[in-house]
Amino acid sequence: MDSLQRAKEKISLGTRLERDDILALYEDNDLLYLAEAARHFKEAKTGKKIFYTVNRHINLTNVCKSNCPLCAYQCRSGDNRAFTLELDDVKKILRSAAQVSEVHIVSSLHPDKDFAYYVDAVKLTKKILPHVGINAFTPVEVVNFAKISGKTIAAVLSELISAGVTSLAGGGAEILSDRVREIICPKKCSAAEWLKVMRTAHRLGLRTNASMMFGHVETIAERIDHLLTLRDLQDETGGFVAMMLFPFHPANTELGKRFDLRGVGSWENLKMLALSRLTLDNFAHFKAFWVMLTLPIAQLALNFGADDLDGTLGEEKIIHAAGAKGSAAITRETLERIIVEAGYQPIERDSFYNEI
Amino acid sequence: MFVSGELERIERKVFSGERLTREDGELLFACNELSWLGVLADYVRKKVCGERVYYNVNCHVNLTNICAARCKFCAFGRGVDDKGAYAMTIDDAIKLVTEASGDPHLSGLHIVSGLHPTWTFEHYLSFVEILHEKFPRLHIKGFTGVEVQHFANISGLSVEEILIRLKAAGLEAIAGGGAEILTDRVRNMLCPKKATADQWLNVARTAHRLGIKTNASMLYGHIETLAERVEHLIRLRELQDETGGFQTFICFPFLPKNTALEKTIKQTTMWDDLRTMAISRLMLDNFPNIKAYWVMLTVPVAQVALSFGANDIDGTIHHENILHDAGATSPRRLDEDEIIKIIREAGRVPYVTGGI
Numbered sequence: 265m266d267s268l269q270r271a272k273e274k275i276s277l278g279t280r281l282e283r284d285d286i287l288a289l290y291e292d293n294d295l296l297y298l299a300e301a302a303r304h305f306k307e308a309k310t311g312k313k314i315f316y317t318v319n320r321h322i323n324l325t326n327v328c329k330s331n332c333p334l335c336a337y338q339c340r341s342g343d344n345r346a347f348t349l350e351l352d353d354v355k356k357i358l359r360s361a362a363q364v365s366e367v368h369i370v371s372s373l374h375p376d377k378d379f380a381y382y383v384d385a386v387k388l389t390k391k392i393l394p395h396v397g398i399n400a401f402t403p404v405e406v407v408n409f410a411k412i413s414g415k416t417i418a419a420v421l422s423e424l425i426s427a428g429v430t431s432l433a434g435g436g437a438e439i440l441s442d443r444v445r446e447i448i449c450p451k452k453c454s455a456a457e458w459l460k461v462m463r464t465a466h467r468l469g470l471r472t473n474a475s476m477m478f479g480h481v482e483t484i485a486e487r488i489d490h491l492l493t494l495r496d497l498q499d500e501t502g503g504f505v506a507m508m509l510f511p512f513h514p515a516n517t518e519l520g521k522r523f524d525l526r527g528v529g530s531w532e533n534l535k536m537l538a539l540s541r542l543t544l545d546n547f548a549h550f551k552a553f554w555v556m557l558t559l560p561i562a563q564l565a566l567n568f569g570a571d572d573l574d575g576t577l578g579e580e581k582i583i584h585a586a587g588a589k590g591s592a593a594i595t596r597e598t599l600e601r602i603i604v605e606a607g608y609q610p611i612e613r614d615s616f617y618n619e620i
Numbered sequence: 621m622f623v624s625g626e627l628e629r630i631e632r633k634v635f636s637g638e639r640l641t642r643e644d645g646e647l648l649f650a651c652n653e654l655s656w657l658g659v660l661a662d663y664v665r666k667k668v669c670g671e672r673v674y675y676n677v678n679c680h681v682n683l684t685n686i687c688a689a690r691c692k693f694c695a696f697g698r699g700v701d702d703k704g705a706y707a708m709t710i711d712d713a714i715k716l717v718t719e720a721s722g723d724p725h726l727s728g729l730h731i732v733s734g735l736h737p738t739w740t741f742e743h744y745l746s747f748v749e750i751l752h753e754k755f756p757r758l759h760i761k762g763f764t765g766v767e768v769q770h771f772a773n774i775s776g777l778s779v780e781e782i783l784i785r786l787k788a789a790g791l792e793a794i795a796g797g798g799a800e801i802l803t804d805r806v807r808n809m810l811c812p813k814k815a816t817a818d819q820w821l822n823v824a825r826t827a828h829r830l831g832i833k834t835n836a837s838m839l840y841g842h843i844e845t846l847a848e849r850v851e852h853l854i855r856l857r858e859l860q861d862e863t864g865g866f867q868t869f870i871c872f873p874f875l876p877k878n879t880a881l882e883k884t885i886k887q888t889t890m891w892d893d894l895r896t897m898a899i900s901r902l903m904l905d906n907f908p909n910i911k912a913y914w915v916m917l918t919v920p921v922a923q924v925a926l927s928f929g930a931n932d933i934d935g936t937i938h939h940e941n942i943l944h945d946a947g948a949t950s951p952r953r954l955d956e957d958e959i960i961k962i963i964r965e966a967g968r969v970p971y972v973t974g975g976i
Contacts, residue, residue: 530920560890
């Protein structure tokens with residue numbers, strides 16, 4: 265039996281895929297086989313349900329000391345695009361977001377703001393919207409908080425939990441390989457630090473999401489290793505709620521310019537989605553993040569293993585800075601319509617996939 | 621695979637190469653098994669045309685947007701005095717093609733235009749004659765069945781006579797547009813002033829008899845029923861059985877923006893586009909080529925359509941007008957290397973054609 269046959273055999277038996285299997289499936293490039301397999305995998309887990317949430321993204325600032333080549337969002341403090349929200353601004357945004365069930369707060373690493381600034385933003389959110397989930401801060405930000413406050417990761421996380429954070433965001437994972445990080449985000453936390461934050465959060469009972477940003481300078485083997493690293497940690501802690509893939513948007517980034525990157529096509533996006541779903545057999549949920557994929561491809565992703573279209577968003581700034589074409593917000597009606605058309609049942613959820 | 625009952629019966633027919641009936645076609649439209657439809661269509665595509673994906677380096681020439689027909693689904697047609705109305709002179713056309721010839725790979729022209737109320741057949745003909753004389757290397761595909769019928773009406777010549785003269789002037793193939801939905805109910809409502817279903821088919825039949833290849837198309841997603849889509853496909857299949865003269869079938873999802881139907885009809889979703897593509901491949905078992913026209917589908921959906929039965933992605937186009945008037949969001953042209961990249965990522969073999 266060759267490695268491809270072995271991989272397909274494992275899928276039909278529901279056995280865990282290993283590195284060689286995943287590589288064989290990747291190289292076979294049979295998009296519809298992967299779609300069918302991932303769809304059945306998804307339906308075995310969550311049936312005909314497709315989740316979405318009514319949420320609001322808040323990006324506190326785009327001023328950043330990290331200056332990652334992969335990013336089109338960050339800028340320096342003197343830049344004419346620079347903005348930093350003060351608590352009054354945050355208050356205004358929250359007051360206009362009374363209907364949401366989740367607030368998602370991720371930001372750049374501001375060179376002057378102290379940890380208390382971020383904690384206060386969370387406290388304010390909790391005060392104004394006491395019943396919503398607060399999905400906030402990536403491990404990259406948490407590591408920064410530890411650095412600027414002199415506290416341990418565990419202490420930072422505990423303080424965030426007390427302030428009202430209910431789950432950590434899954435971003436900043438990029439590719440968990442130090443070779444890749446050295447090129448795409450040299451000043452950001454290391455792969456080991458990212459994993460340490462997640463492990464610590466899970467130990468403290470704080471659940472988190474996970475992600476992968478692909479389609480830049482990483483190899484296929486590095487993508488697969490990334491997925492296996494996440495799977496191993498999930499085996500250990502069980503603390504990851506949902507996985508999402510971020511195809512790299514090269515427009516307006518230094519990385520895109522330096523390596524003349526074009527971004528992957530819809531084919532590669534859907535293929536990686538299905539393959540990741542099949543690999544991460546211990547993740548309950550998989551998002552098709554429509555802002556990055558565009559709505560049509562996100563709808564199609566429902567046939568490739570995704571069970572969550574993420575949210576209505578309010579105002580998203582980070583990915584749009586890199587030329588994302590998905591509009592900045594959509595209505596609940598639109599999300600429900602495309603789910604129903606795909607033959608699924610729309611379910612509004614909170615941060616933990618409880619039905620609302 | 622993963623279906624049962626009637627669908628399993630259809631699946632067996634497809635795998636054994638048996639022709640699908642009208643009822644089968646209607647069942648396929650009624651089911652919502654998108655990736656299953658893809659698997660079947662991809663199987664047939666492989667059998668009929670292998671791994672090549674055709675594209676061409678072409679230039680669209682729309683001689684005028686002034687049109688006597690003013691069909692309800694059209695955003696391109698104008699009255700003589702309307703804002704934005706234009707009619708090219710021969711020099712304008714030569715200038716456009718000269719500019720497009722800056723690309724040394726340019727190999728074909730695609731000439732389709734409005735039914736200008738005062739232009740004579742000889743005037744249209746002169747464009748072909750002169751462009752052919754100036755650019756003898758370029759393959760000229762031009763005029764839809766609707767235009768050919770219009771030329772017959774205004775000149776008093778027979779369709780056959782018109783086609784003979786166009787061929788003598790240098791025309792090598794007839795464009796596939798204007799078929800819309802080949803039922804009189806739909807045509808009476810949407811485009812009563814242009815060629816009837818029988819007239820359209822008669823132009824194609826006559827062209828095939830004269831050794832002129834033609835394309836065929838379907839404009840769907842407006843007021844037609846799903847049964848009418850199937851009817852349309854069957855009428856094309858019957859004519860192809862008779863003549864074998866159709867080269868390529870193209871699905872056109874209706875774009876409502878700036879048309880008389882804008883307020884009542886919503887644009888089709890990618891879900892509908894891909895299933896229609898797949899079902900077309902399955903029903904049109906005697907058509908060699910199915911085209912994923914990226915201008916309408918958008919590039920990401922066209923790429924995925926390569927695994928839903930398509931084996932052609934159209935061309936570089938140079939400057940698209942007709943659908944951009946109807947709010948098409950895709951670019952007006954694509955670079956050849958971008959087309960090649962899209963095809964390769966899908967694991968297929970790019971193959972440039974002379975201009976079909």
